[in-house]
Amino acid sequence: MMAIAIMTSGGDCAGMNPAIKQFVDYCFNRKVQPYLIYDGLKGLIDGDIRPATYEDVAGIMHEGGTKIRSSRSKRFFEYKYREQAYKNLQKHNIDKIVILGGDGSFRALNQFHKDFGVNFVGIPATIDNDIFGTEYCLGVDTALNVIRQATDAVRDTSSSFKRACVIETMGRDCGYLALVSAIACGAEVCIIPELDYDLNIIGERxxxxxxxxxxxxxxxxxxxxxxxxxxxxxxxxDWLQNDIGIETRATILGHVQRGGNPTVFDRLLASQFATFAVDRLLSGEKGGSVIVYNKSEFDFVSIEYVNSQKYKIKEELLDLARRLVN
Structure with a gap:
């Protein structure tokens, strides 16, 4: 029986478990043996690769995080460890992988393919929504809803005491979460790397x-x-308290944004991502590709295309928030 494995790499996000469940169920439907690679690239090197069963994925559709866990591995940059990972796959006759992660994970698998010919499909999964070539990454909708719920709750108490609140979202190099959350929650100020601002002008307003x-x-x-x-x-x-003269509290949401029950949208998209990824690998297509979601349609692009440019937030979204920075 043909075999396909699935793994998660890098930061986790809600929607990974629904993708894993759909992957396993759909593989069995297509008469393919699904395998689970535990602990990401680390598990690939260490050989923690197990045949999946229905029991492995029962009841995980509503769970955040990833049942098969994730990791980052510096060892994978060394050829000898990639060779070790390949030998581990050979033991199970696996030459196809579905990987949920970001562009760094895709680059790692792309090198793996160049070395040993293992075909793969990458599913964009990061709450930062910062992968070039796709309008949407798995986990973003759930993260936005977590932020929305927290911001609404903090606003309630701020209004009770005539306070200001500063909500810090995740987004290492991309302000997408903060931008969309500010718009959706009716914020008065939105500070992100992509928008120029002047605190003096904002302060006067x-x-x-x-x-x-x-x-x-x-x-x-x-x-x-x-x-x-x-x-x-x-x-x-400090600026709000000292310059504007309003008592202020800060709330740093942190990793709570990565967890929580996946939204319906993330569950549906996860199922579609996983299904199309399996179909792509079974079609005989060679090499590595990334499945992308644009204008409500799915497509496949090369790793080189994904890495060719830095993701930029759409101007239409930035325009919605410009009034919050002046």
Whole structure:
């Protein structure tokens, strides 16, 4: 029987477990033996590769994270460990892999293919939504809903005490989560690396709004601002308190954004991603590719295309938030 393995690599996100379940169920439907690679690239090197059963994936559709766990591995950059990983796959007659992760994971598998001819399909899975070539990555919708719920809750208490709140979202080099959350939650300020801003201009606006009856302020900032010479979360707190004159609290959401029950949208997209990935590998297509989602349609692109440019947030979205930075 033909065999295909699935693995998760890099940061986890909600939607990975629904993808894993669909992968296993659909492989059995196609008369293919599914395998689970545990602990990402580390498990691939160490040989933690097991044939999947229905029991392995029963009841995981609603769970966040990844049942087969994830990791990053510096060892995989060394040829001898990639060779070891390949020998582990050979023991199970596996020459096809579905990998859920980001562009770094795809590059690792692409090198693996060049070395040993293992075919693979990458499923974009990162809450940062920063992979070039696809409008949407698995896990983003769930992360946005986690942020929305937290921001709404913090706004409730801020309004009770006439306070400002600074909400820090994840997004290492990309402000997508902060941007969309600021728009969806009705924030007054949004600080992300992609938008130029002037605190003096924003401050004048906020002072006028407060004088005209505004009782609280919601400010959403991307964590990437710490590393992109933008104003950090604590600096925004100090600015709001000292310059604007409003009592302020900071909430750093952190890794809570990666967890939680996957939304219906993430569950559906995970199922579609996994199904098309298996079909692609069974079609006889050689090499490595990434499945992408654009304008409500799925397609496949090369790893070289994904790595050819840096992801940029659509101008239409940036335009929606420009009023929050002036």
């Amino acid at each position: 906020l002072k006028k709004e407060i004088a005209n009856g505004r009782k609280y302020v919601v400010c959403v900032v991307a964590e990437g601002c710490h590393d992109n010479k933008c104003t950090s979360t604590q600096q925004l707190v």
